[in-house]
Amino acid sequence: MANSKHAHVRYNILDNCFRNKAFTFKELLEYVNLKIADIYPGEGISERTLREDIKLFKDPINGFGAPLEEMSRTYKYSDANFSIALKPLLPYEKELIDASQQLLQRFENHPKYNKLAEALIKFQDEEDEEIDKSKILFYDHNEEYKGIKHLKPFYLAIQKKQVLQIKFKGFKDEVPTTFEFHPHILKQYNRRWFVFGYNKTEERWQHSIPLDKRLINFNILKDVEYEESQKDWEAFFRTMVGVRRTSVEVEKVILKFYNGRENYFKTKPFIPDFEEFFEEDKQDQVWFMAIINPELIQQILSYGQDVEVLEPDNLKIKIIEHVIFLKENYVK
Template sequence: MANSTHAHLRYNILDYCFRNKAFSFEELLRYVNEGITIYYPGEGISVRTLRDDLKVFRDKVNGFGAPLPEKVRVLKYSDPNFSIAQRPLLEYEQYLIDAAQQLLERFENDPKYDRLAEALIKFQDEEEQQDQDATQVLFYDHNEEYKGIKYLKPLYLAIKKKQVIQVVYKGFQDEETTSFEFHPQILKQYNRRWFVFGFNGTKETKEWSIPLDERLISFDFVDGVNYIESDTDWDIFFRTMVGVVRPKDAKVERVVVKFYNGRESYFKTKPFQPDYEEFFEEEKQDQVWFETIINKELVQQLLSYGQDVEVLEPEGLKEQLSEQSKTMQQYYCK
């Protein structure tokens, strides 16, 4: 390979162009260099490097085998559904993955690298499944129908670059789409789904949340609008709630729950509220308490324990659980 510097970035830019644009060679070179400059200021590639990259895309043995016609003025895939993301790793890409895994072994006792190591293992397992003789080793919990992951990277970059976006959104119960100005400030994952929080400039509302799923129709970057910084302590914001829905004027309350059939041990190994406290009294070892707002996600988590949990306080939450159980009883006692 003539130039492996930022090759992965170039390949992603080229793949995007071949799927969505119709550039001449000169236009393509300019677009790629503009993309490189964003991440590598002052750098770019030459005509020769771009030609070598095109060879990699067309190469069916050591490249991507892309349907990219030769001797044409406009460079575009003949198959609009093709993407290099569907192809196996190139030799140098596999080398980078292996090198990253070896590097992480040096930090295996540092918890902050655990998630990255997990991601690399999952990625490697997915790649190996393309080999028909490979035996599946990992069976992990994921949402196969989830399409919102495609928004994660562009929104992450928008937050880092402090870019304002115009969002087109349609809720599950909405008949028409709505459009609003949005200042993305934080990303949050909950229940195998991502959400972006920020300032809704159209409604002038702080801590507005948008789910990254089919309800988010599209978004475009807005020029000429000053990005509004957040003054929210997001750590406290999320630690005083379960999930992502925070009702307007919600107040933090003390919640006490009692477990049955030894289920308190399960809760303590995977708490839905990380800042829970245990009681010192011997007769209360099956109880915990925590401070949180009352929302639907809290109720759902409590209901997931079925008959093995009882809410002792507050009264308002007890009443909600009581109403839920009465409604459920009607479903099964007909």
């Protein structure tokens, strides 16, 4: 096994190199050390470690079986579609996953580790499926979502307080726009990721960018001072469904459910801070404080005929407008 210190960081860097450009050994060593130093300042690898990594990449039995030319003076995949991310886990990586699961058992009653344990189980289930074609888990997954590749770079940009130049083209935009962006937080909604921050070009705080194909590219701006956010993000999202803050006014929303659907809402509310009524004749109702935005309307409409908006009036009107529009589409 190759040098295990920051091994998987190196593998991802090398995988990206081999997919996108032909590097000489010297260029590869310099580039890998530069990228490692970005994450682990002052650290790097030797020529020997790099040669061991390349050997591991080529090894079809105990490695990744990467299509690297044996006699070439440069290193690049001969198959443009190859990536180690598409390969099964190596034997020692499976051992690490198993060891991690055993370690997590000590914290199984701690809610902080639930998400990680879930991720490890999903990962292991997919690996087991590669072996015997059986499948135990079927989970909600957006297979067409490519924006996940942006998640780590933006996470690191926020962590390192880096200012970015963003090139973005909305679905209805004729030409892309470019702006200076100071990223502050990442939020997931409806199986997609969004980054919130300060759009300095337009002087807009809490500006959101979806991490999908509309984000054409981004670059780190050197020697530009990063502007911190003073926003209480938990409070910001507490009264908001989704990511679009089309209003600043927080209103009391009262919903009445039919056919016992209030029980479904209570097991998975779209606003975390909802309240129930004490009155016996209102056990099928809930209320919460929220801003009225398109995502809230979509969530209410998802209950179809089993929900009624009692308050506020402006939300009732928006729901009625949607119902009328739907009726006009279907009854012609």
